[in-house]
Amino acid sequence: ALDGANLGSAVTAAPYAVNWDTTGVSNGSHTLTAIATDGVGLKTTSAPVTITVNNTSTTTSGLTFAATSGIITAPFTVTSSGTIVQPSYTSLTAGGQAVYTFTISAAGDYVVSALVNAPNTSANSFFVNIDAQPTDPAMVWDVPVTSGLVSETVDWRGSGTADSTSPSGFDDQYTPKVFSLTAGTHQLIVRGREGNCQLGTLTIAPVGGSSTPTPPADTTPPTVAIIAPANGTTVSGTAVVLSATASDDGTVASVQFQWDGASVGSPLTVAPYSLTVDTMTAANGTHTITAIATDGAGLKATSAPITVTVSNAAPPPPSTLTFAATSGLITAPFSITSGGAIAQPSYTSVTAGGQAIYTFTIDTAGDYVVSALVNAPNTSANSFFVNIDAQPTDPTMIWDVPLTSGLQGETVAWRGNGTTSSSSSSGFNDQYTPKVFTLSVGTHQLIVRGREGNCQLSTLTIAPTNL
Structure with missing residues (x-):
């Protein structure tokens, strides 16, 4: 018996022996006894023997x-x-x-x-x-x-x-x-x-082993290759498609395209891995494209680079727009003179002055100045209120033209910003520096309002500053 419990079946013939697998009990001290039974059922128990079980612990692997x-x-x-x-x-x-x-x-x-x-x-x-x-x-x-x-x-x-x-x-x-x-x-x-x-x-x-086995660490980076455009291709325009394939023994977390070493677009997390680039923003010439794949374990791989040649036609130069002062939407007290100009008879405030609105379209974003053919009868009648895409205000939108008495048909740029400055002899800051307007591509409005009486406007011009 082992610790008082029968160990195996009763042995009926000599030699009286059994095999005992000690791995079935815990390590430590245990007591063994033998009980003999005779033919009439009388029993005798041997003196107990104390033994120590000491098996090396085994771990079942996952x-x-x-x-x-x-x-x-x-x-x-x-x-x-x-x-x-x-x-x-x-x-x-x-x-x-x-x-x-x-x-x-x-x-x-x-x-x-x-x-x-x-x-x-x-x-x-x-x-x-x-x-x-x-x-x-x-x-x-x-x-x-x-x-x-x-x-x-x-x-x-x-x-x-x-x-x-x-x-x-x-x-x-x-x-x-x-x-x-x-x-x-x-x-x-x-x-x-x-x-x-x-x-x-x-x-x-x-269950109950040393630990639950964890999946093997991912040490294999993903693979990635660019499939479009083809290596050595000449590209142009605003919609060139970049495409790549990527795979991994686990999961592909993202693919990031790079143009000349700088990331372009956001990381793509779902196949197909494609995006569109505008080559008009790149200089003409050779450029290098790569794709970087990242797997679920954070391992990265970079594709073989491809080169493309950007060849875009030079954009057209910004256009200069010219229109007659009489072509706008003219509001009294502005009136059209016999010479084909617009004028109002007397000095007015910005709210009381006549208004002329000219709608125009810019095809190239950039900096522009406004010029006009002006007849200033004297130095006290040589200014207007002017603005683009908003009503002019007083005094910040008072722009004088530097004309002296009696000059006829003189083309001048709008100058100054109307801001009072004690350092300026005229009281207007930068009076003799042309005013620059930064304009986006699209439709705009030039708004002119009357200020000093009998100052006439004829032809108006909106021109880029880089011409």
Whole structure:
């Protein structure tokens, strides 16, 4: 007997001996006795013997394998990143099947873990079982993954058994499922359930061992190659497509294009990895393009570089616009003179002055100045209120033209900004520096309002400063 309990079966013939496997008991002190029984049933117990069991602890190892290594059945498919996935929600019988045959060296309790990509909380479960087809609902096991988590290692959880005491309606949903396995060969069977939920690496690990084995570290970087444009291509225009392919033994997290070593666009997280670039913003000549792929473990790889030659025609020079003062929308007290100019009879405030509005279109963004053919009858009648794309204000939009008495038909740029300055002899800062307007491409309005009486405007010109 061992510690008072029978050890093996009774031995009926000499020599009286049994084999004892000491690994079945804990290390430490134990007591052995022998009990002899004669033909009439009388018994005698031997003097006890104390022994110490001291076995070296053994650890049952876990098993890890890729989801793609099993026998995969449609509608399961293998993704470019090395996982298995099916496209839509299915019943148990219609779901894809993946069968993995494995061998356990020591009997015991085991749990199953997997590297999972659950695109959302409605696509995070599979049907799973060991050594038998799973059933619905008893073998529906959800993984507690929320929206968008990629490469998350989780235990198979819950049993799918309805339980009104569980908030989720499933018994032990957040307790790992334990399988009691004998030593030998077994099969793990996974069936598809919710569409687009992906499986990567799977692990079968002992319960109560030194630790649950973790999937092997990812030390292999992804691969990436540029497929468009072709190396050596000449490109032009505003919509040149850059495309690349990328793959990994796990998942591809992103692909980032670079133009001459600088990132262009945002990292692309979903295949196909393509974006459009505007080559008009690049100088004509040779440029280098690369693509950098990053996998789920953060490992990076850079594609072989390609070169392209940008060859865009030079943009047309900015246009100079000229129009008659009489061509605008003229409001009294402005009036048209017999000489084809506009004038008002007397000095007015900005609100009382006549108004002339000229709508024009700029085809090239840049800096522009406004000039006009002016008749200033004297030095006290040589200014207007002027602005572009807004009503002029007083005094910041009073722009004098530097004309002296009686000058006829003199073309001058609008000057000054009307800001009072004690350092200026005239009281207006920068009075004799042309006013520069920075204009975008598109339609604008030049607004002129009358100020000093009998000062006439004829032809107006809007010209870029770089001509």
